[in-house]
Amino acid sequence: MTPEVSDPAIDGDARPGAPLDVRIARREDVATDIVALELVAPQGGELPPFEAGAHVDVVVEPGLMRQYSLCNDPRERHRYRLGVLRDPASRGGSEGVHRRFAEGQVIQIGRPRNNFPLATDDRPAVLLAGGIGITPLMAMAHALQARGTPFVLHQCARSADRVAFAAELAASAFAGSVRVHLDDGPPAQRFSLDEALADSNAHLYVCGPEGFIDFVTAGAAARGWPAERVHVEHFKAEVPQVGAAFTVVAARSGVTVEVPEGTSVAQALIAAGVDIPLSCEQGICGTCLVPVLQGTPDHRDEYQTDEEKAANTHMTPCCSRACSARLVLDA
Numbered sequence: 001m002t003p004e005v006s007d008p009a010i011d012g013d014a015r016p017g018a019p020l021d022v023r024i025a026r027r028e029d030v031a032t033d034i035v036a037l038e039l040v041a042p043q044g045g046e047l048p049p050f051e052a053g054a055h056v057d058v059v060v061e062p063g064l065m066r067q068y069s070l071c072n073d074p075r076e077r078h079r080y081r082l083g084v085l086r087d088p089a090s091r092g093g094s095e096g097v098h099r100r101f102a103e104g105q106v107i108q109i110g111r112p113r114n115n116f117p118l119a120t121d122d123r124p125a126v127l128l129a130g131g132i133g134i135t136p137l138m139a140m141a142h143a144l145q146a147r148g149t150p151f152v153l154h155q156c157a158r159s160a161d162r163v164a165f166a167a168e169l170a171a172s173a174f175a176g177s178v179r180v181h182l183d184d185g186p187p188a189q190r191f192s193l194d195e196a197l198a199d200s201n202a203h204l205y206v207c208g209p210e211g212f213i214d215f216v217t218a219g220a221a222a223r224g225w226p227a228e229r230v231h232v233e234h235f236k237a238e239v240p241q242v243g244a245a246f247t248v249v250a251a252r253s254g255v256t257v258e259v260p261e262g263t264s265v266a267q268a269l270i271a272a273g274v275d276i277p278l279s280c281e282q283g284i285c286g287t288c289l290v291p292v293l294q295g296t297p298d299h300r301d302e303y304q305t306d307e308e309k310a311a312n313t314h315m316t317p318c319c320s321r322a323c324s325a326r327l328v329l330d331a
């Protein structure tokens with residue numbers, strides 16, 4: 001969801017979907033291979049609001065954008081905080097953040113969007129974080145604490161040095177609701193799905209590596225948790241965007257961008273100020289569907305039927321690329 005905000009404190013274009021300039025006010029190591037970045041408006045003042053579970057696109061370098069969840073208290077308006085794990089398989093995203101981002105630097109981000117919102121009813125919540133999956137769940141913990149909804153936050157990590165934000169969570173107002181589980185710790189503190197999922201009346205929120213999510217969601221289904229109360233955030237930071245570079249023209253916006261390998265059409269257009277509504281960012285929901293005026297898309301979505309794809313009248317810019325050197329979209 002893109003907030004409708006026009007804030008004079010923010011540098012640059014204030015259209016919804018337009019990128020924001022932010023300054024890295026603080027960079028700190030919060031665990032092995034994990035840095036936290038605090039982002040503020042370059043001249044101070046308020047940033048556009050965000051909800052627990054939201055993420056932002058971060059321009060790591062020209063043509064390379066990655067998504068990171070916001071982990072701070074959503075009631076804070078003066079900063080965004082991110083946690084970024086250095087991924088050994090990184091093709092430039094997290095590695096670029098770790099190598100290049102420094103305090104004082106001004107970077108570009110997208111406005112917060114939320115594909116992982118909290119339910120609005122007052123059922124208790126179980127938050128399950130695998131590794132760096134703690135980031136959106138930290139924001140959720142702040143929000144649940146603020147509204148008085150009971151919750152337990154389970155933080156699973158391989159070892160103590162990989163528990164992100166450990167000191168901060170231990171000092172938080174909701175420290176009594178946090179349980180840390182280490183793969184190499186004593187048996188008594190190990191993560192138990194039976195204990196974590198004991199209350200099937202609750203909402204379950206899961207974020208972490210795919211294997212962790214599969215383990216938890218299969219366990220929830222087996223224990224009778226209804227699917228509508230199991231909420232999942234997949235890491236999408238390193239979704240492969242493999243293929244040759246091409247040019248995209250957003251005809252209505254009068255914008256032309258190059259889409260290099262590693263960047264999606266939607267990321268390139270959003271970075272150039274074109275408003276592309278996004279939701280799943282995996283080619284499933286159809287939120288981003290745009291008419292194609294010229295050129296041939298390389299359809300990579302699950303949303304359109306084979307017949308619709310063959311007609312080449314629409315494409316999903318969140319994941320699809322181009323077979324032709326140039327695409328003209330009605331965007």
Ligand code: FES
Pocket residue numbers: 277278279280281282283284285286287288289301303316317318319
């Ligand atoms: Fe869901 Fe593109 S955002 S299909």
